Amino acid sequence: MVDDHSSLGFETRAIHVGQQPDPRTGSVIVPIYQTSTYAQDGVGGLREGEYEYSRTANPNRTALEQALAALEGARHALAFGSGMAATDALLRTMLRPGDHLVLGDDAYGGTFRLIDKVLTEWGVTYDVARLSDVDAVRAAVRPETKAIWCETPTNPLLGIADIAVLAQVAHTSGAKLIVDNTFATPYLQTPLDLGADVVLHSTTKYLGGHSDVVGGAVVTNSDELREKLFFLRNTAGAVPGPFDAWLTLRGVKTLAVRMERHCDNAERVVEALRAHPKVGTVYYPGLPEHPGHEVAAKQMRRFGGMISFTHVDGEQAALDVADGTSLFILAESLGGVESLIEHPGRMTHASTEGSTLQVPADLVRLSVGIESGEDLVADLRTALD
Numbered sequence: 001m002v003d004d005h006s007s008l009g010f011e012t013r014a015i016h017v018g019q020q021p022d023p024r025t026g027s028v029i030v031p032i033y034q035t036s037t038y039a040q041d042g043v044g045g046l047r048e049g050e051y052e053y054s055r056t057a058n059p060n061r062t063a064l065e066q067a068l069a070a071l072e073g074a075r076h077a078l079a080f081g082s083g084m085a086a087t088d089a090l091l092r093t094m095l096r097p098g099d100h101l102v103l104g105d106d107a108y109g110g111t112f113r114l115i116d117k118v119l120t121e122w123g124v125t126y127d128v129a130r131l132s133d134v135d136a137v138r139a140a141v142r143p144e145t146k147a148i149w150c151e152t153p154t155n156p157l158l159g160i161a162d163i164a165v166l167a168q169v170a171h172t173s174g175a176k177l178i179v180d181n182t183f184a185t186p187y188l189q190t191p192l193d194l195g196a197d198v199v200l201h202s203t204t205k206y207l208g209g210h211s212d213v214v215g216g217a218v219v220t221n222s223d224e225l226r227e228k229l230f231f232l233r234n235t236a237g238a239v240p241g242p243f244d245a246w247l248t249l250r251g252v253k254t255l256a257v258r259m260e261r262h263c264d265n266a267e268r269v270v271e272a273l274r275a276h277p278k279v280g281t282v283y284y285p286g287l288p289e290h291p292g293h294e295v296a297a298k299q300m301r302r303f304g305g306m307i308s309f310t311h312v313d314g315e316q317a318a319l320d321v322a323d324g325t326s327l328f329i330l331a332e333s334l335g336g337v338e339s340l341i342e343h344p345g346r347m348t349h350a351s352t353e354g355s356t357l358q359v360p361a362d363l364v365r366l367s368v369g370i371e372s373g374e375d376l377v378a379d380l381r382t383a384l385d
């Protein structure tokens, strides 16, 4: 896949890789193979590459996986029923009881919950470190550390970690670097090119892009990891259905143009927020004063569609803003064409309360959509005034 398509531009890969016209009908779009099982030529007559049962493989999933691998410049992608299903399969493939994991200090709440509540019961230990502080990461790594789990930009504080440096830190200790690339998407950042071993996606977000499907994926160049993950997925069954894979792939086709508009609109919104007297800190890696700006500029094409900010009047005022917009819909999730607003402390990150990953109470998070930027700015101003 990599050899065949690496010379093609990102936009071309998104639209064509794994998506040849259907050989039987000429259908330009990969048809939805809504089937659980497949007729066989004879007992034991299954040929290599053919389908047998849809827990194991399905053509819509295959098409999505080939496209995702091509976008990350990788050999393999495996699609899952959700980002958390992908995370669970990945961590249960890579870790054994007694193993240790280093996790970023504002990791996605669901990832933290899985590690803190499920994997620890299973005998895995973890430490939390600020990933922008390389010395802190080095100090957290132990002989039994098997992986560093990295998100960059982080959720919801938009912290930036240097992927190339973290890959070195991990590899020096015989550990792997996993990057959750959900916020950046392969359009803005390709972690495997920077030395990461594995990329994790919640395709629910920008890759699907239309808030109409839940999914996840693991992307890697390692044949061994791919085999182990394929085995676990087939054994445990956390697969996406054919229609979910089809919807996600339809979203992927327009990823490049959507990301450009998400970034354009986010820049306009950041400018308006910074000028507003009720706004305290604006967290956006595109801002020159953002502590991770230089690293972000080095490893990202642009700075993405996610913004967080604090309200100078505290938690209740932040809650009122989240309740007070009309175009920005009050909802969890992110990365869709429509703009969303939320209060991380009470919503997406409620499960981190009291932990080292707790987020500021006066924080508001925006997922800036691809509507008219002018309308989005006006909507926020109304809610803030």
Ligand SMILES: *Cc1c(COP(=O)(O)O)cnc(C)c1O
Pocket (backbone or CB within 6 Å): 082, 083, 084, 085, 108, 110, 111, 151, 155, 180, 182, 183, 201, 202, 203, 204, 205, 214, 215, 216
């Ligand atoms: C949403 C999200 C996940 C979890 O994905 P689901 O598809 O909701 O299971 C993981 N990481 C990040 C950064 C996310 O935003």
